[in-house]
Amino acid sequence: MPRGRPPVHNREQVLSAAVRLADADGLDAVTMRRVASEIGAGAMSLYTYVPDREHLIDEMVDRVAGELPLPALTGDWRADATALVVAQREMMLRHPWLPGAVTRRPVAGVNLLGFLEHGLGALEPSGLSGGTRMALLAMFTGFVASYVAAEHAGDVTGEEQAARIGAAVASGGFPRLAAALAEGGGTAPDFARIAGWVVSGLVREAAANS
Amino acid sequence: MPRGRPPVHNREQVLSAAVRLADADGLDAVTMRRVASEIGAGAMSLYTYVPDREHLIDEMVDRVAGELPLPALTGDWRADATALVVAQREMMLRHPWLPGAVTRRPVAGVNLLGFLEHGLGALEPSGLSGGTRMALLAMFTGFVASYVAAEHAGDVTGEEQAARIGAAVASGGFPRLAAALAEGGGTAPDFARIAGWVVSGLVREAAANS
DNA sequence: CCCTTTTTCGTACGGTGTACTGAAAAGCGT
């Protein structure tokens, strides 16, 4: 009973092609023409399924947010919240463009609301208020995004930045930075440990001072 | 004794024009042509002072990082670190494009290295290792960026997202989210309080588990 | 059969970063 000319594509194809492009070549590679040609459509046909490029990216974010596992809660807020943070990191490692995309502007898709709902539940046993738990969840996400962005950047840059840092250190003007780097990068704590600090430290502190 | 034709502009003018544009109209408004016309130059003349647009943005980031006050350390790591975080927020409120720019890729300009040096010194009395202190500083920055991004976004969006959130809440599928929102936004803690949690909580936790 | 509705997509416009090119303007060696 649909009246008009039947669509040959659908939103699903558009979004997964866009995500595939972003995963491979970064967010800048997600142009209307390239996404369209990826699914064998004309560039303007995309506008049937998506209002404009901005909303396309919004929906990409919400789509990959749907990959987050939301396992049944155990009642142990520390374990549940840490698992959530770890899952967020894996998602962002899988989609290197995500840290840059979430900072653009807030998205309120179904999957992201589902994430919020799950996180609020995970932190419920801590006894904190809803507003405080929301703020903590936002902090968790921001922390993971900045951590993963640094992880990816380490792989990419290296050359140019390393030279500048080396020169600055050699200049003697940054003694503490020089000392920290001389310790060797190996002493930097790994993600699981840091994630534990974030969750435990923030929740405990919030509980003590709310 | 410079040999060639004397330059009529300089990097300083380019950078401050670019920052002015970004402050007023966002990072997307920083185009080579607009920056150039802002200082009365031809578009291509900018390439005398800056290798390309990407590096221009890098230098913008480092330039505003120079606005950060780095007061003499008091020896109280909690107070010093909290002051640094508060100053970071003020910088990002002054330059709304910053949260989005720092997540793009890491920059190692002089002012940012100075910030690192200062932060390492502020956390020195905590007794943590250099690598751990570096990781904590990165987390602080990520936290502030995500917090301020949310602050700015709240002013901008409102309409479209609010409708979707309202519909989701009304659907009954997100009971905890609905409850948290029903509490009223006023119960969300303010920045100073949260900043204290972040600094104290993370440092304490790191010290206990390193 | 036509009419309405919907999707498809070619064309076109104004904008972008920047490669290329040559002209302009200074100091230096003679």
Next chain:
DNA sequence: ACGCTTTTCAGTACACCGTACGAAAAAGGG
């Protein structure tokens, strides 16, 4: 005084971008 070298300035051009517009295509309902 006069090239020569060196550096900056900026016009032109190219490929690419998002997307407004409009016409063609393809279906169902009368």
